[in-house]
Amino acid sequence: MIGFLHRLYAGFISPPEAPKTDSALRFGLLGASFIAPMALILPAKSHPEVIVACVAARDRVKAEKYAKEHGIPVVHDTYEDVINDPAVSCIYIALPNSHHYEWALRAVKAGKHVLLEKPSTSNASEAKKLFGNHLFAAPGAPVLLEAFHYSFHPAWQIFLQLIHQDPLAGPVKIAYSQFFLYKGFLNRNDPSEIRLRYALAGGCGMDLSSYNVSHIRQMLADSHPNVQSANFRMLSTSKPPLDEQDLKQIDEAVTATFKSATGAEGRIVADLSTAGGWPIIPASWSRNLPSIGWPKCVAELGEKQIEDDTELTDGETHVVQRTVTFYNHIAPSMYHSIVVQDKHSIKRDVETVHSWTQTRTVKAYDWPDKSDGRQGESWWTTYRYQLNEFVHHVKGRKGSGVWFSGQDSIDQMAVIDEMYEKGGLKARPSAAFESEP
Ligand SMILES: NC(=O)C1=CN([C@@H]2O[C@H](COP(=O)(O)OP(=O)(O)OC[C@H]3O[C@@H](n4cnc5c(N)ncnc54)[C@H](OP(=O)(O)O)[C@@H]3O)[C@@H](O)[C@H]2O)C=CC1
Numbered sequence: 001m002i003g004f005l006h007r008l009y010a011g012f013i014s015p016p017e018a019p020k021t022d023s024a025l026r027f028g029l030l031g032a033s034f035i036a037p038m039a040l041i042l043p044a045k046s047h048p049e050v051i052v053a054c055v056a057a058r059d060r061v062k063a064e065k066y067a068k069e070h071g072i073p074v075v076h077d078t079y080e081d082v083i084n085d086p087a088v089s090c091i092y093i094a095l096p097n098s099h100h101y102e103w104a105l106r107a108v109k110a111g112k113h114v115l116l117e118k119p120s121t122s123n124a125s126e127a128k129k130l131f132g133n134h135l136f137a138a139p140g141a142p143v144l145l146e147a148f149h150y151s152f153h154p155a156w157q158i159f160l161q162l163i164h165q166d167p168l169a170g171p172v173k174i175a176y177s178q179f180f181l182y183k184g185f186l187n188r189n190d191p192s193e194i195r196l197r198y199a200l201a202g203g204c205g206m207d208l209s210s211y212n213v214s215h216i217r218q219m220l221a222d223s224h225p226n227v228q229s230a231n232f233r234m235l236s237t238s239k240p241p242l243d244e245q246d247l248k249q250i251d252e253a254v255t256a257t258f259k260s261a262t263g264a265e266g267r268i269v270a271d272l273s274t275a276g277g278w279p280i281i282p283a284s285w286s287r288n289l290p291s292i293g294w295p296k297c298v299a300e301l302g303e304k305q306i307e308d309d310t311e312l313t314d315g316e317t318h319v320v321q322r323t324v325t326f327y328n329h330i331a332p333s334m335y336h337s338i339v340v341q342d343k344h345s346i347k348r349d350v351e352t353v354h355s356w357t358q359t360r361t362v363k364a365y366d367w368p369d370k371s372d373g374r375q376g377e378s379w380w381t382t383y384r385y386q387l388n389e390f391v392h393h394v395k396g397r398k399g400s401g402v403w404f405s406g407q408d409s410i411d412q413m414a415v416i417d418e419m420y421e422k423g424g425l426k427a428r429p430s431a432a433f434e435s436e437p
């Protein structure tokens with residue numbers, strides 16, 4: 001309990017303030033966004049090499065209020081002014097998805113490093129144009145990272161090790177990922193709700209399920225699994241400010257299945273407006289009551305034959321079938337649990353002679369081994385780990401080795417496009433912005 005309170009307080013409320021080094025990176029923010037305080041402003045406080053230097057919003061009064069609230073010293077009039085500020089070397093982009101391509105491209109062309117919110121762009125065609133830009137081939141090119149923060153937390157890396165690199169791990173057969181937000185999280189009547197606007201590249205497939213897609217791509221160890229099926233639950237309102245395109249194209253929930261190159265299966269469930277499923281209360285009553293479940297990933301592995309000191313008689317083999325369940329991989333620094341279940345069987349041909357199950361729970365708030373460029377504290381959030389890695393990359397240092405490459409981002413968007421198309425919806429529209437070569 002004390003550990004939980006400490007992680008909550010230091011990670012999400014009041015991190016210890018680090019004195020800044022002379023070579024600290026100065027970040028500019030595009031937009032007075034909802035997520036920047038959690039994803040960058042708070043993590044920057046404890047990072048000796050990060051200063052949040054300036055912000056601009058479409059409305060200057062809003063930007064000034066935001067800057068005051070978050071201790072940001074400079075307010076610019078426009079996003080463009082932030083990018084062109086010579087005192088700034090890094091840009092954080094948390095704009096509607098439809099604006100990611102344009103502003104990331106503008107920023108990298110101005111020579112700035114970019115931490116870009118997920119999903120990286122509106123679709124794969126934009127992702128190819130952005131990450132495939134010739135300037136990334138030049139030496140000293142800017143760093144551009146799609147902010148899949150959860151990947152940078154040690155717990156996610158330990159989870160991947162348990163399914164891909166452990167002596168008891170057979171091949172992955174099924175990768176499952178779920179992510180729910182409760183009904184009421186989104187305000188359908190709010191014209192500024194970016195998740196519900198087709199023109200802003202919204203929809204659950206882009207928003208929540210971009211996480212699920214990235215989870216199963218890593219769990220299946222296949223950058224571009226084939227989409228087998230996709231089902232969308234569409235918006236359950238027809239009130240303004242939604243327009244006709246929103247009503248036809250905006251999904252609130254997704255279920256989809258995938259097949260990897262090795263034949264393994266991926267399954268995802270994501271819901272921006274989860275209701276019902278309450279225990280005891282009859283379904284007809286609870287149907288409209290908000291509900292929620294843990295974000296969860298489950299990997300079911302195939303059998304692996306092992307050789308250990310278990311006594312075997314002639315013709316017997318010892319096999320292990322592992323299932324690993326990760327609860328709360330999205331905000332693991334608050335609390336998480338990785339349950340490893342190993343079903344051991346002694347087999348004679350196909351017949352099981354004897355079997356037993358070993359279950360253990362793994363937690364990793366920090367790296368178990370701090371050598372080799374790994375840094376962390378138990379209270380670091382996923383965003384703090386991500387920022388650490390981003391800074392290492394910009395500074396040309398090794399870091400922990402966790403990264404999300406440009407090709408990863410392109411493949412990620414291709415899978416999302418294919419999911420929409422498989423489910424009878426359109427991939428999200430490209431921005432009108434055309435950059436000079
Ligand atoms: N990593 C994470 O945990 C999370 C990531 N995200 C991602 O971050 C991005 C921003 O999300 P979030 O912070 O929740 O969003 P907000 O609703 O706070 O919007 C972000 C900013 O978009 C700007 N904006 C520019 N043009 C428009 C427009 N036409 N309509 C509405 N807003 C506009 C606004 O800027 P201005 O201030 O200039 O008006 C606003 O501050 C998304 O890509 C989302 O997927 C979101 C939540 C969590």
Ligand SMILES: O=C1OC[C@@H](O)[C@H](O)[C@H]1O
Pocket residue numbers: 181195207208
């Ligand atoms: O982490 C998140 O949770 C809420 C979502 O709507 C958001 O976009 C996502 O990044």
